[in-house]
Structure formats: structure tokens, C-alpha cells
Amino acid sequence: MNVWRPGNRIRLLENGEAYYPRVFEAIRAAQREVLIETFILFDDKVGRALRDELIAAARRGVTVHLTVDGYGSPDLSEEFIEGMTAAGVHFHVFDPQPKLLGLRTNLFRRMHRKIVVVDATLAFVGGINFSLDHLQEFGPEAKQDYAIEIEGPVVADIHGFAAQVVGGTREQHRRWWHWPGHRHLAPAPLDTQDAVALFVVRDNQGHRTDIEEHYIDALRRAKGRALIANAYFFPGYRLLRELRNAARRGVDVRLVLQGQPDMRWVQFFGRMLYDYLLREGVRIYEYCERPLHGKVAVIDEEWATVGSSNLDPLSLAVNLEANVVVRDRAFAQRLYERLDGLVRSHCRLITSEEVSSRNPLRLALSFLAYHFARRFPAWVGLLPAHTPRMEHILPREGDAALGTADHARETAPKEAHGL
Structure with missing residues (x-):
């Protein structure tokens, strides 16, 4: 577990147009089990299509577990949920909390992962939720995003992790939440036939x-180029320093960030770091065609990562996240080509003249932003916190056969592991 696995086949999926058909096809072919974790599930065209596929799978005897986040998916109706549980789907909500004056209160420690595992042999990991705004038909606000489809030995690690989240034994929980973590930073030898891959999570325990x-680690090892596309960019001091150091020693460091953000305040704070990075030789591009939602990177000719983790304080210090790190020249080249094409066709290069203002207010804001990024992990630990819980909405025995909407709710605070 949590070791480099050789012999994988990994396919890049760009946007909902590529992602949803492959996921739905895999669910239709499932024979034993479907496990899904998603931050956002909406009752729209995409959400209803997923619901229908899961209902059909459950009715033919496939074990189906669907987990959503209480903050990201707060408005699913009883009818929407009961349609699944009546068919036999196990529905789980991470940290459901009541609204206060119409506002969501569970701001921190969100379950932000996007994982699909089918029959423990095929997995999907990335940044794409189940919502219409990941399809171009949504319009100008449709998101640009990425995921990967995986076959091979690393799928066993992803499956083991996803399975223990929704009902593993105490021993499974113990093993998975005490895995070696980033001690496996050293890159594995390249597999000349297939990809070497590592499944990595971020939680609030180990x-x-x-x-x-x-x-x-990848930036420290970088020799030629580093191309990082990330929707919400406000990293901590150590990551900023490694971006700067890589550029100083001649690595071509390029960042692709939001130029048409879905949340303006994210762009405002991110731009506070531009001057620091540009002065050291980092090139910054803003993607201006539509909102960027991707969380991907390619470093040199063979290292790449795709997942749910932004490079901001929430993802790096609070949320539950999952990425796959890949060492494979063919995959890295494919991802690089897609990102490089994005830069060439739809991005605007940010110049030093645009951001190098000696305005005292801007200097003060940049100073505060920089040190906020550096100290956020320590500060957030001082905020009032609760223990996130997992609510399980389980089908009663016989519900699927009877087609009834009766279901059982089980609230289990201690089951929300990795908080």
C-alpha cells in the first residue's frame, strides 16, 4: 500500500465530455462493485444520469456505494436520494451540517476527493465532479478540468482505500490511516512498457x-521544465520557495492559473504572489477562455500528477484530497501537450510590469498574503473545530426487490476516518 506500482495503463480524460461517458460505461459493465466519492453531486442532467446508472447497477445485484460531501452537495432532495436507496444503493454523506441563516456552516475539512472504482480493477481519479458545469453545453462558465482512467496494480490501492472509507474493518482502517505516506518520495525505476504510479491522499491525521x-520533491529534482495548472493557487511558503529555486537554477517553470475565475477573491489573493514568483523567473499564464478547475502538473519528461488537490490552504492543510502520481514518459508527454496547447491558444502571459507596483497598499497586501500562506496550517488549527461525521443512508433488506423508498439512516461520527 502507498508504494510505487509498476505495470499500469493510464489514460488522460479531459473535461466531462471525455470523463462521463467512460465512467458510465464502466458502471454499466460492473459485475460486483462500484465505489464513488465526489465532492459535488447535483440534481441536474449529469447527476441524474449518474443516479440512473447506479440504480441500474444496484438492481442487477452490483454492490454500490456513493459518498458525497455535506458542503459540496447540500441540496439533494429526499426524492433524489430515495430513488437510489430503494434500488439498493448505499448512500453516504460526509459531515452533513445544518445551515445557519441559509448559509452552509461546514466550511472546513471537506471531503474533496473524486474517486470511482469499479470491480476493483478499473479506477478514475481527478478533479471532475458530477455536475453539468463540467460540460461545454453549460456555457461560458463551463469548467476546464482533468481526470485519469487507470488499470493495473495501483487500482488495488485505490480500491482498498475507498472500500475502508464506507465500511472497512478496524484492521483495514488502522492499516490505511497509518500507511507510510510521503516516505515513498524517491521515484521508482521507469517501467518501459507501462506506467509506474502511486496513489497519494491528504488527511488530517497521518x-x-x-x-x-x-x-x-519533484520540483527539487526538476532539471528541464515544470508545467503546473491549478485552479486555486495560494500555496505555502515551502512550495513557493521550491518554485523559485527551480526557476533560479534554470528550470522552465510555468504556472497556468485562473484568468476567468469562478470566485474572484481566489484570483485576488493568488495575484498577491505574482511579483515574488515573476522576479525569480517563474512564468505565469492566466487561462482566459473559461474557469480553470484542473489540478495537474508535469515535471521534466516523466513525472506527472492528476487529482483533486488544489495548491491552496484549504486543499493543502484542511480538506481530504486524493491524487495519483505517475512516472511514464508517454503519459507525461500527452498531458504536457494538452497543457502546452492551452497555454498557446487560450492563456495570457502575465508580465512583471503588470504586477511590479511600488504602491504601498499593494506591497502591504503582498506581504500579508505571503505570510498568510506560510502560516495558515498553524492558524487553522486554532479555529473552533468539530469531529466530522459520516451519515449512512442504507437500503433496508428487501427494498431493492420491492422497489420501495423506505430506507435506514445511520449517523456514525466515528466512521469518518482521516479527518
Whole structure:
């Protein structure tokens, strides 16, 4: 577990147009089990299509577990959920909390992962949720995003992790939440036939910095180029320093960030770091065609990562995240080509003249932003916290056969592991 696995076949999926058909096809072919974790599930065209596929799978005897986040998916109706549980789907909500004056209160420690595992042989990991805004038909606000389809030995690690989240034994929980973590930073030998891959998670127990450590290690080893596309960019001091150091020693460091953000305040804070990075030789591009939602990177000719983790304080210090790190020249080249094409066709290069202002207010804001990024993990630990819980909405025995909407709710605070 949590070791480099050779012999994998990994396929890049760009946007919902590529992702949803492959996931739905895999669910239709499932014979034993479907496990899904998603931050957002909406009752829209995409959400209803997923629901229908899961209902059909459950009715033919496949074990189906669907986990959503209480913050990201707060408005699913009883009818929407009961349609699944009546068919035999096991529905789980991570940290459901009541709203206060119409506002969501579970701001921190979100389950932000996006994972699909089918029959323990095929997996999907990335940043794409189940919502219409990941399809171009949504319009100008449709998101640009990425995921991967995986076959091979690393799928067993992803499956073991996803299975224990929704009902593993105490021993499974113990093994998975005490895995070695980022001690497996050293890159494995390249597999000349297939990809070497590593499944990495971030939680609030033993794996608080694992994803960040893999980025840092790859940047320290970088020799030629580093191309990082990330939706919400406000990393901590150590990652900023490694970006700067890589550029200083001649690595071509390029960042692709949001130019048409879905949340303006994210772009505002991210831009506070531009001057620091540009002065050291990092090139920054803003993607301006539509909102960027990707969380991907390619470093040199063979290292790449795709997953759910942004490079901001929430993802790096609070949320539950999952990435796959890949060592494979063919996959790295494919991802690089797609990102490089994005840069060439739809991005705007940010110049030093745009951000190098000696305005005292801007200097003060940049100083505060920089040190906020550096100290956020320590500060957030001082905020009032609760123990996130997992609510299980389980089908009663015989529900699927009877087609009834009766179901059982079981609230189990101690089951929300890796908080």
C-alpha cells in the first residue's frame, strides 16, 4: 500500500465530455462493485444520469456505494436520494451540517476527493465532479478540468482505500490511516512498457502534507521544465520557495492559473504572489477562455500528477484530497501537450510590469498574503473545530426487490476516518 506500482495503463480524460461517458460505461459493465466519492453531486442532467446508472447497477445485484460531501452537495432532495436507496444503493454523506441563516456552516475539512472504482480493477481519479458545469453545453462558465482512467496494480490501492472509507474493518482502517505516506518520495525505476504510479491522499491525521511533499520533491529534482495548472493557487511558503529555486537554477517553470475565475477573491489573493514568483523567473499564464478547475502538473519528461488537490490552504492543510502520481514518459508527454496547447491558444502571459507596483497598499497586501500562506496550517488549527461525521443512508433488506423508498439512516461520527 502507498508504494510505487509498476505495470499500469493510464489514460488522460479531459473535461466531462471525455470523463462521463467512460465512467458510465464502466458502471454499466460492473459485475460486483462500484465505489464513488465526489465532492459535488447535483440534481441536474449529469447527476441524474449518474443516479440512473447506479440504480441500474444496484438492481442487477452490483454492490454500490456513493459518498458525497455535506458542503459540496447540500441540496439533494429526499426524492433524489430515495430513488437510489430503494434500488439498493448505499448512500453516504460526509459531515452533513445544518445551515445557519441559509448559509452552509461546514466550511472546513471537506471531503474533496473524486474517486470511482469499479470491480476493483478499473479506477478514475481527478478533479471532475458530477455536475453539468463540467460540460461545454453549460456555457461560458463551463469548467476546464482533468481526470485519469487507470488499470493495473495501483487500482488495488485505490480500491482498498475507498472500500475502508464506507465500511472497512478496524484492521483495514488502522492499516490505511497509518500507511507510510510521503516516505515513498524517491521515484521508482521507469517501467518501459507501462506506467509506474502511486496513489497519494491528504488527511488530517497521518498524511497532512503528503501531496504537497510530492510536489516539493519533484520540483527539487526538476532539471528541464515544470508545467503546473491549478485552479486555486495560494500555496505555502515551502512550495513557493521550491518554485523559485527551480526557476533560479534554470528550470522552465510555468504556472497556468485562473484568468476567468469562478470566485474572484481566489484570483485576488493568488495575484498577491505574482511579483515574488515573476522576479525569480517563474512564468505565469492566466487561462482566459473559461474557469480553470484542473489540478495537474508535469515535471521534466516523466513525472506527472492528476487529482483533486488544489495548491491552496484549504486543499493543502484542511480538506481530504486524493491524487495519483505517475512516472511514464508517454503519459507525461500527452498531458504536457494538452497543457502546452492551452497555454498557446487560450492563456495570457502575465508580465512583471503588470504586477511590479511600488504602491504601498499593494506591497502591504503582498506581504500579508505571503505570510498568510506560510502560516495558515498553524492558524487553522486554532479555529473552533468539530469531529466530522459520516451519515449512512442504507437500503433496508428487501427494498431493492420491492422497489420501495423506505430506507435506514445511520449517523456514525466515528466512521469518518482521516479527518
